[in-house]
Amino acid sequence: MSITSTSPDRRPDLRPTGSGRWADPLFRAIALAAGVSVLLVLGLMIGSTARDAWPVFEYQGFVSFFTSSEWNAGSSRGEFTGVYGAFAFIYGTLVSSAIAIAIALPLALAISLYINRIAPRRFRQALSYTVELLAAIPSVVYGLWGLLFFSPVVLQPISRVLIGTFGNVPLIGWLFEGPARNVNYFIAGNVLAIMILPIITAIAREVMAQTPEDQIQAAYGMGATDWEVMRRVIVKRSFPGIVGATMLGLGRALGETIAVAMLIGGQQRWGASLFFSGQSMAGHIASTFQDAAPETVDALIAVGVGLFVITVIVNVLARLLVWRIGRVAGDAAL
């Protein structure tokens, strides 16, 4: 007597059907192919870009490529005649992204707390939709709007006030050195902040909503104020998620292309001031590849590889940070 014959009657809809016999393995194969194809595409991209970029690294020197700020595009085919130092673009990418995070993160946290705890219940859904709507605007529209409206009408007057106020303060004065042009790191950073706001807000709001209600009520029960509950319970519990959200936002800011190219200053130089007109890595690639000679196209691909390296470093750092915070939080919980 076999085991199967003694098993209780199955419900009819679980009985193996004709299609079930091949549908499972088929789905498994499709899922596997989908999973593998991601790795394959990524591997192909890394492989082919690294192959194209390699001669540039060899010609310019790997270290020199990342640390020199002289970029003089050559116009040759098959040999290298230009000078390719990408530091100015790396600096522009990092500074504009840092400005974006510095503005977007506090704003996103405040919006998330407002939506979760403070806003009247019937407005919450509408409000979070509105924030997410910002993500639907194409980045070229952000660029144009920034160039023709946001920069001259809003940001340039603010820049003048900031430069006037902090420009001569010892220790931080160099960050606020003027004069500011119509497009610079600060302008690009501000528009980037608006562009990454929805992604940070959406995740932070979701994470904060997961805070167990009994912990919140317990805190209130012990006499905590609204502010203390938000700071000590909600934000503290959500910290790893907020770091993750920030890193996603940062990833978008680092890679953002068209809007930054239009707003960062369009100049192959770098300067310490937040109001310097410079260029970012992605922006430089987008701006110049159309008219680039073959050797310069390779150099631009090398910039792309550099951007990839930086993005990977940022992501690894973020993982480490989340892991470390998780551990610390875990210790504290014990």
Add this chain to the structure above:
Amino acid sequence: MRTFTRRAAVLVAASLLVSACGGDSDAGDPTAEAVDESATTTSGDAADGDTDDEAATGGPSGALDGAGATFPTPVFEEWIFEYADNVNPGASINYQSIGSGGGIEQFLAQTVDFGSSERVLAEDDLDLAADERGCAPIEIPVVFGAVTIAYDQPEIDELVLTGDLIADIFERRITMWNDPAIAELNPGLDLPDKEFIPVHRSDGSGTTSVFTKYLDADTDTWTLGEGTEVQWPSGTVGGEGNEGVSAGITQNDGGIGYINQAYALELGLQTASVINSDGNAIRPTLEATSAALSAIDIPDDFRFDILGVGGDGYPIAGTNWIFAWECGYDDETAELLIDFWTWAVENGDDLALELGYAPLADDVKPDVLAAIERVNAQN
């Protein structure tokens, strides 16, 4: 907008005429009559000049693909529209404005029927091209454009600059509007005590190429070399495209930038006069650009630069070439290529001028037309 409306009207009229003619055999049909009526009125509205009688001409049919410089895109598009609508309705011509570098690459890779660029092919590109295709590429100049020095200072009517001063301003050796060297050249002007903010293209661009080629060749003080991008000094500001440059000029008090004549005319920016090699201060007008062209010798292979312009010519101007092959097209494509560009050279001047470009001078046209005829000649 106006031309578009006219075109749309012509299109509607043409399609209605076709259907109306089709309906004519059905003489008693009332709908055919109605259509006929409306067709007459519409075409009556649309016929404000030259379009109707050309509509029937016809010519070789087929499709052409071209790619290249962004600088002549407006005039190429108008030519293509006009040609495909009114001269040869069987033709479908597609021009992708992907930049001069891309135009050269696509042409050499033979993925397009013609390329376009603001620079001629490099010597080793010519060899490479001949090896790949088995025959020489033809480089044909079709349209010219000046690069103007634009600014936005309503109180300054007519700024005059020399090439050396332009080099000094864009390399930040002269940083103030009321610099003595500028005041000396502009005695009648009350120059403001403002900083110059030089605005340049941040994207790789033929406009930059023309501008830096002029400064490199015709001035003594320029050090940045020439190319579609150069490393501008700190203190300047870049703009993405013509819009970005014009925003940089108008939004930075004291801004001064170089911009394609066609766009400067369109945007209504103020432009500086530039002193040419004969010492004449020339306003950047289309006539001055044409004068510059008649002043230079154009060699038989059409590989030339517009440099050292004197007389009444405005000194900063560039050429747009198209590239085609002497062999390897199928008959239909070659015929269409020749027909379209012959038409553009013979009949495209008014459209070019309207858009702010300078057409070929009449005495060069026979040579250019002869060059166009060489397309596929070696097949």
